Amino acid sequence: MFGGTFDPVHLGHLRSAVEVREVLELDRLHMIPAPQPPLRDRPQVAPLTRLELLEAGIGDTPGLVADGRELERSGPSYTVDTLKELRQEYGDEARLVMVVGLDAFLRLGQWRDPQRLFELAHVVVLDRPDSPQHSHAPLPDAPWELLGDREVDSVAKLMQRPGGGLLHLRLPSRMAISATEIRRRLASGLSVRYLLAEAVERRIQAKHLYRG
Ligand SMILES: Nc1ncnc2c1ncn2[C@@H]1O[C@H](COP(=O)(O)OP(=O)(O)OP(=O)(O)O)[C@@H](O)[C@H]1O
Numbered sequence: 001m002f003g004g005t006f007d008p009v010h011l012g013h014l015r016s017a018v019e020v021r022e023v024l025e026l027d028r029l030h031m032i033p034a035p036q037p038p039l040r041d042r043p044q045v046a047p048l049t050r051l052e053l054l055e056a057g058i059g060d061t062p063g064l065v066a067d068g069r070e071l072e073r074s075g076p077s078y079t080v081d082t083l084k085e086l087r088q089e090y091g092d093e094a095r096l097v098m099v100v101g102l103d104a105f106l107r108l109g110q111w112r113d114p115q116r117l118f119e120l121a122h123v124v125v126l127d128r129p130d131s132p133q134h135s136h137a138p139l140p141d142a143p144w145e146l147l148g149d150r151e152v153d154s155v156a157k158l159m160q161r162p163g164g165g166l167l168h169l170r171l172p173s174r175m176a177i178s179a180t181e182i183r184r185r186l187a188s189g190l191s192v193r194y195l196l197a198e199a200v201e202r203r204i205q206a207k208h209l210y211r212g
Pocket residue numbers: 003004005006007011012013016099100101102103104105126127128174175176177178179180181
């Protein structure tokens with residue numbers, strides 16, 4: 001799973017999703033918008049609209065799924081609840097992976113029931129170009145007390161087990177794109193061309209979203 005606020009989804013998310021699926025050889029990657037992300041201000045655009053933008057962005061990309069399951073729940077969108085559902089659906093033997101960017105990972109200690117997350121799935125941390133460190137070296141400010149000896153140094157080692165591991169992944173194309181910058185540009189009337197999937201940009205313009 002790859003969860004996010006996706007306000008809006010951009011090419012940093014989509015290209016990362018494609019590459020992480022290839023590198024880990026995942027059958028599919030559920031991209032799951034959080035209606036109410038627990039640790040940040042209310043998103044600018046409504047959950048259903050963010051899901052529609054995600055669907056438009058994914059289009060017919062093989063193996064990527066726009067998964068609206070968190071929209072069915074009320075209250076804060078806790079990832080542990082989503083992983084419990086996925087674990088139940090796929091069964092105990094399936095290899096389940098939670099993908100997060102390094103910025104999100106560094107706040108994992110503040111998430112609900114973080115130890116349980118590791119019991120339910122592997123955690124794969126993606127470098128971002130603005131990350132404090134660009135290498136496979138140990139994570140800089142990781143919530144160490146949570147990690148124990150979970151960290152492995154290869155995909156092969158990670159995928160030997162259904163969950164419980166941690167891998168720091170440096171994907172080929174790390175893109176310095178953030179939703180914050182896209183919202184800022186749209187509010188200022190600046191171009192967002194090539195930061196977003198074309199279908200996402202078209203919808204944003206047609207619906208006059210993020211105009212400030
Ligand atoms: N350019 C990127 N490359 C890799 N991972 C990313 C990128 N942008 C976001 N992510 C990761 O995707 C997940 C969802 O991110 P989110 O929807 O908050 O996007 P964002 O661009 O970080 O948004 P914002 O600027 O609003 O915080 C997080 O785990 C985040 O670290």
